[in-house]
Each structure stands twice: as structure tokens, then as C-alpha cells.
Amino acid sequence: MKKMRSETSPLTKKKKKEGLGWIELIRGWSCVFQEFLFQRVMSSHLQNPLPLPSLNHLTCIVTGSTSGIGRETARQLAEAGAHVVMAVRNTKAAHELIQQWQNEWSGKGLPLNLEAMELDLLSLGSVVGFCNVWNARLSPLHVLINNAGIFAMGEEQKFSKDGYEQHLQVNHLAPSLLSLLLLPSLIRGSSSRIINVNSVMHYVGFVDPNDMNVVSGRRKFTSLVGYSGSKLAQVMFSNVLLKRLPQETHISVVCLSPGIVLTNVARDLPRYVQVQYALIPYFIFSPQEGCRSTLFSATDAQIPEHCEKLKTDDKPICTFISQDCKHTKPSEEAHNIETANRVWEKTMELIGLPLDALERLIEGQEVQCRYGTHQE
Incomplete structure (x- = not known):
């Protein structure tokens, strides 16, 4: 009865x-x-490729690293000396790339430290399995780059075998589960980072925590609704994650925009749209240009300090890096603390983790996931 009165009370909020x-x-x-119009001008101060320091001490996992931004990110990190794990659906393609890069790098220094591991973001069970295999090594992880994403054009909704709208699962749910289950390894990394390749499209996104699959009928589904909403959900989840991570974990959480980039994310765009993309090369970044904000987020020495400052704000938001490698703010909607907390809780429910999973994982406890048992 109390709940009914509170819902119908004239004092109810907006x-x-x-x-x-x-x-x-x-x-x-x-x-x-x-x-879109000014990214090249705004980024004119950046070198291409972006110069990187020696990264011999880093181990990095990069999802979706057989094409586009992820491919360039993995290659440049490896050439700077990092141990790079290509977490991909097609391991055969990854192994072929590794062999190609090794041949091209021959004679320039030590062989590149690359490996491929299978990860299918359309299967949350695959995410759990990947994390179990990685964490079993008891090795430190310094940088997790959630790069893989989809933007499938069309009015028809497509769902994963787990029952979730595909944009939501690939762009938000699977990366969230991956980030949480890899916390034990990230903690071992000390001063480690979770990097989420997001999008400026989150500025036009909206998330209803009670209808994240967009199936209630209150909103008409389009690919734009699915994509922008999933990217906003990722920013909101990241905001809460940054706030809840204890300072002693030394884990930074960063979202970024790579700019408008011609990559395989647009592979499902109508042919006439792809032709238009090809006709305006001045405005569109190449993958090499588009990966600069990712590389900056993964390597800039000031990122951890900036994250710690943001964590103490009354309205905490994670670090957001623009396509020109500068700190900026996410959308106004992303600052909605109440909605962000509800997105956090709903996400935990959808990915099959208990609400106290973060705290238990930090303490080194085993956590039961609905899609498989996670073990450190």
C-alpha cells in the first residue's frame, strides 16, 4: 500500500x-x-600515427582487433613493445594478421608479442569462458580495450542467442561483463585501465532501464535508437563503475570517441550510404587516425590522476576523451545519476551477476554468473 501511495502521490517527482x-x-x-564537419581540423595538431612510448611493461587485451580501429590499435601497441592479446571471434584471421605483422616487422627489433584468443561478444557464455581462461594464468592485465562494436542498419531488430538486442549486447552488456570478470587480473596490473571505445552518437542516445531491449512498444526501434542507446548505457555504466572501484585498486575507467571513422562497423550500412562515405574522405578518419584517441587513453600518463579527481566529484563521471585526444564531458543525459544507477543494476541483472559481484571480485571471491561460473 505504501508503494501505491508513493506512486500516485501529488508529491511524486516529475x-x-x-x-x-x-x-x-x-x-x-x-x-x-x-x-563530423570539424574533426580533421580539431585533430590537426595530432601526428599520424600517434607516437607512443615504450610499452614493454604492458599487457593489453583488445577486442575486435582483426579490422578497423581495433586492428590498428593492436598493431601499434605491439610495435611499441606491449604484449597484445587479440580477443576476437575469428582466431584464424587474427593468426594470419599476426604472421603478416611479424613478417613486416622482421629486422626492426624483437619479434612482436602478439597472441589470439577466441571471444564472441554475441555469447555471454563465451565472455565468461574467455575470462576464466585468462584469469587462470594469474597474470597481470594492464589495459583492457573494449573496442569491438556493431552498428547494424535496418528497421528489423536482431537478438543474440542470449535474448538481447544485438547493439545492446555487443556494445554494452558483453563489454561490461568482460570488464567486471577481468577485475582480478586488472588489479594485479596495478594502475591499470578499462578503455571503452564509445561514440559521439551517445549524445543523441536514450536509455530506459526497464526497456533496454526496446521491446515495450513505447519507443519505435531503429538501428540508430539501438546503437546510440547502447553507447549511452556504456557511458552510464562506466560512470558508476569508476565511482564504485576503491581507490586502492588503481583502476582507471575511460570512454572515448574515435571520431567518424570508415570501418567495418559500417559494413551493414546500405550501399548508397557506403558510396557517400567514400566520396567524402576529407571528413572521414582512416582507422589509423581513428585509433589515436584509443592509444592516447591507453598510454597517457595523466589519465589515472584525472580519473581520481573525477571520482571525488558530487556527480561522478568517467573520463571521456574526444577524437582530438582532449578531455571532454559526455552528454547531459549521461550525467543523470539516478538513471545511471538503475542502468547499473539492470545491467548486472541482464549479464547474470549478483549486485554485490564487484565487491566480491575485488576481494578475490568466486562469483556465480548465470552464463557460467566465473573463477579467478
Whole structure:
């Protein structure tokens, strides 16, 4: 009865939000168009490729690293000396790339330290299995780069075998589960980082924690709704994760925009859109240009200090790096603490983890995941 009165009371807070207001949409789309039109000018101070320090001491996992931004990220990290794990669905393609890079690198120094491991983000069971195999090594992990993503054009909703809308699962749920289950290894890394390759499109995204699959009918599903919403959910989840991680874990959480990049994420775009992409090369980044904000986020020495400062704010947000490798703020909607906390709780439910999983993982305890048992 108390719950019913609170829901119908005249003192109830503002009506439940069901989408972005027109002012928020105008602001959001202005950010998108600004990035598209001016990203090359804004990034003109950056070298291409981005110079990297020696990374011999780092172990990095890069998802989706057989094409596009992930491929360039993995190659450049390896050439700088890092041990790079290519976490991919197609390990055959990854092994072929590794052999190609080794041949091209021959004579320039020590062989590149690369390996491939199978990971299918459309299967949460695959995520659990990958984490079990990696954590069993008891090795430190210094940088986790959640790079893989999809933007599947079309009005038809597609669902994973786990029952989740594919944008939601690949862009948000699977990376969230991966980040949490790899915490034991990230803690061993000391001053480690979780890097989420996000998108300026999160500025026009909206998340209803009670309808993250967008199946209630209150909102019409489109690929844009699925993609932008999944990217916003990732930022919100990252905000809460940064706040909840104890300072002594020394783990930084970063989201970033790579810019508007011509990659395989756009492979499902209609042919006429792909042709338009090809006709405007000045505005579109190459994968080598698009990976610069990822590499900056993974290697810049000031990132941990910046994350610690943000953690102490009243309205905590994770570090967000723009395509020109500068600190910026995520969208206005991403600052909604109440919604972010609800997204956190709903995400934990959807990925099959208990609400106290973060605390238990930090303490080194075994956590039962609905999609398999996670073991340190």
C-alpha cells in the first residue's frame, strides 16, 4: 500500500522520462555534426600515427582487433613493445594478421608479442569462458580495450542467442561483463585501465532501464535508437563503475570517441550510404587516425590522476576523451545519476551477476554468473 501511495502521490517527482527533449536532441545532434564537419581540423595538431612510448611493461587485451580501429590499435601497441592479446571471434584471421605483422616487422627489433584468443561478444557464455581462461594464468592485465562494436542498419531488430538486442549486447552488456570478470587480473596490473571505445552518437542516445531491449512498444526501434542507446548505457555504466572501484585498486575507467571513422562497423550500412562515405574522405578518419584517441587513453600518463579527481566529484563521471585526444564531458543525459544507477543494476541483472559481484571480485571471491561460473 505504501508503494501505491508513493506512486500516485501529488508529491511524486516529475513524470517518468521516455525520451530526450527537443532541446537535448538539438544539442546532441549539434555535437555529432560538429565532430563530423570539424574533426580533421580539431585533430590537426595530432601526428599520424600517434607516437607512443615504450610499452614493454604492458599487457593489453583488445577486442575486435582483426579490422578497423581495433586492428590498428593492436598493431601499434605491439610495435611499441606491449604484449597484445587479440580477443576476437575469428582466431584464424587474427593468426594470419599476426604472421603478416611479424613478417613486416622482421629486422626492426624483437619479434612482436602478439597472441589470439577466441571471444564472441554475441555469447555471454563465451565472455565468461574467455575470462576464466585468462584469469587462470594469474597474470597481470594492464589495459583492457573494449573496442569491438556493431552498428547494424535496418528497421528489423536482431537478438543474440542470449535474448538481447544485438547493439545492446555487443556494445554494452558483453563489454561490461568482460570488464567486471577481468577485475582480478586488472588489479594485479596495478594502475591499470578499462578503455571503452564509445561514440559521439551517445549524445543523441536514450536509455530506459526497464526497456533496454526496446521491446515495450513505447519507443519505435531503429538501428540508430539501438546503437546510440547502447553507447549511452556504456557511458552510464562506466560512470558508476569508476565511482564504485576503491581507490586502492588503481583502476582507471575511460570512454572515448574515435571520431567518424570508415570501418567495418559500417559494413551493414546500405550501399548508397557506403558510396557517400567514400566520396567524402576529407571528413572521414582512416582507422589509423581513428585509433589515436584509443592509444592516447591507453598510454597517457595523466589519465589515472584525472580519473581520481573525477571520482571525488558530487556527480561522478568517467573520463571521456574526444577524437582530438582532449578531455571532454559526455552528454547531459549521461550525467543523470539516478538513471545511471538503475542502468547499473539492470545491467548486472541482464549479464547474470549478483549486485554485490564487484565487491566480491575485488576481494578475490568466486562469483556465480548465470552464463557460467566465473573463477579467478
